[in-house]
Amino acid sequence: MKILGIDTSTKFCNLGLIEDKDILIEYTINGLKKKHG
Incomplete structure (x- = not known):
């Protein structure tokens, strides 16, 4: 998927x-788990 690795707003x-x-x-x-984990 091309959406991986972009910032939250763009994601x-x-x-x-x-x-x-x-x-x-x-x-x-x-994605949220990775950011807060």
Whole structure:
């Protein structure tokens, strides 16, 4: 996926283009865990 490794504001904008909501939610949660972990 091309959205990996970009900042939060851009990440969420690009995630909105993903049709599969499960992937969107899962990636968002994983991204937040990495930032706060």
